[in-house]
Amino acid sequence: MIQHIYEHYHMHVKELIPLGPYKSFWIRNKIYVLVPIGEMEEEVLVEMKKLSDYMNQQGDITVATFVPTIHGYYVSEIEEQNYCLLKGMRTLERHAMSLGSELSIFHKRGAFFPEEIEQLSRIGEWKALWEKRLDQLEKFWQSQVMNHPSDVFDQLFIESFPYYLGVAENAIQYVVDTEMDDTPQLTDAATICQERFTPLLWHQTKRLKLPFDWVYDHPSRDIAEWIRHMTIEKKKDWEQTIVQFVTDYERNYSLSSFGWRLLFARLLFPLHYFETVERYYQTGNEEQKSIYRDRLEAILHDVNRSEQFMKHFYGSLRLPVDKLGIRKLDWLS
Numbered sequence: 001m002i003q004h005i006y007e008h009y010h011m012h013v014k015e016l017i018p019l020g021p022y023k024s025f026w027i028r029n030k031i032y033v034l035v036p037i038g039e040m041e042e043e044v045l046v047e048m049k050k051l052s053d054y055m056n057q058q059g060d061i062t063v064a065t066f067v068p069t070i071h072g073y074y075v076s077e078i079e080e081q082n083y084c085l086l087k088g089m090r091t092l093e094r095h096a097m098s099l100g101s102e103l104s105i106f107h108k109r110g111a112f113f114p115e116e117i118e119q120l121s122r123i124g125e126w127k128a129l130w131e132k133r134l135d136q137l138e139k140f141w142q143s144q145v146m147n148h149p150s151d152v153f154d155q156l157f158i159e160s161f162p163y164y165l166g167v168a169e170n171a172i173q174y175v176v177d178t179e180m181d182d183t184p185q186l187t188d189a190a191t192i193c194q195e196r197f198t199p200l201l202w203h204q205t206k207r208l209k210l211p212f213d214w215v216y217d218h219p220s221r222d223i224a225e226w227i228r229h230m231t232i233e234k235k236k237d238w239e240q241t242i243v244q245f246v247t248d249y250e251r252n253y254s255l256s257s258f259g260w261r262l263l264f265a266r267l268l269f270p271l272h273y274f275e276t277v278e279r280y281y282q283t284g285n286e287e288q289k290s291i292y293r294d295r296l297e298a299i300l301h302d303v304n305r306s307e308q309f310m311k312h313f314y315g316s317l318r319l320p321v322d323k324l325g326i327r328k329l330d331w332l333s
Contacts, residue, residue, distance in 0.1 A: 001078060005034075008069045008076040009085060020204030029090040033064060033205070035212055037075065037082050044119045045074065045084070048211035051113060051120075051192055052086075055209075058109045062102075063209045064088040088208040099199065100248025103226075106209070107219040108253045110192030122217040123190040126262075127175050130269055134168050137161070137274060140281070153293045157277055160300055164270045170329060171269035177327065178261040185256035190216050197222035198229040220255060220263035227263075231309055232272060239316065246317055257324035260314075268310060268329075273299055307332060 002013045016023040024033045055063040064086035066074050075082050141161045144154055194201055194213045202209060230238050280292035311332040314321045
């Protein structure tokens with residue numbers, strides 16, 4: 001692989017070092033990361049490059065930028081796989097701030113991107129995406145019910161799905177009501193978000209931000225997914241950690257009532273349940289199946305606590321719901 005890097009980029013690489021799930025190498029004060037991209041479409045890559053160039057030009061040195069090959073291309077074939085090479089600064093972790101602050105500054109910069117984004121855009125699409133996912137799983141559930149399976153996971157899925165169908169429909173309706181009742185503010189502009197923001201995402205790449213993790217969406221997406229991860233992991237003092245994260249975020253970039261309601265809807269949508277069920281039935285690996293079986297049991301065991309968390313969500317963050325005109329869900333009261 002080192003020889004291929006020289007052929008494509010004319011760079012002398014001594015050794016490849018793991019960086020999260022990627023291979024990387026150092027040259028002077030810069031880190032270079034090789035990212036396998038599979039069959040990613042050119043239009044998607046073009047948007048990722050535009051966004052990463054823009055963020056870098058705005059002064060965000062934590063964003064990795066694309067490196068062209070010696071022939072001026074941004075994709076190289078190495079050992080029959082397509083790769084992109086990205087580079088970033090070496091000194092990132094020394095300047096680390098709190099994650100909430102870092103995310104809000106990142107969102108604030110990303111919101112001013114001047115061009116249209118199409119391929120990576122998810123803004124305003126949650127309802128349609130969730131409905132599609134819900135319909136697919138409901139059809140599958142109906143077929144499972146007809147089969148009368150005896151497998152433990154099948155039975156857990158058959159029994160639990162009607163509840164999560166109801167929760168998902170509530171989340172979808174909450175988005176619909178928000179879009180009808182509330183008015184987006186300046187801070188509701190689409191910005192650069194992560195496909196799935198967790199406490200591990202930037203940590204695993206030593207704070208280097210890779211555009212391959214990005215989508216263009218409402219900023220509440222990242223906050224909701226980070227909170228979801230925290231509620232599932234439930235590490236020591238997780239509730240205080242959530243409050244601190246949101247407090248740090250809001251110092252730079254406050255959510256409007258519209259944004260808070262979208263955040264609540266996204267948290268309410270039982271994504272972890274859907275993913276666990278979908279992945280169980282997609283994998284043929286028995287070890288993986290066992291992991292997803294345990295995960296589903298943990299999710300079902302946690303139902304009451306999850307409801308309590310959502311019931312007290314606005315209150316735990318001391319949000320003046322009456323002043324903001326935010327509606328609570330009757331079934332959570």
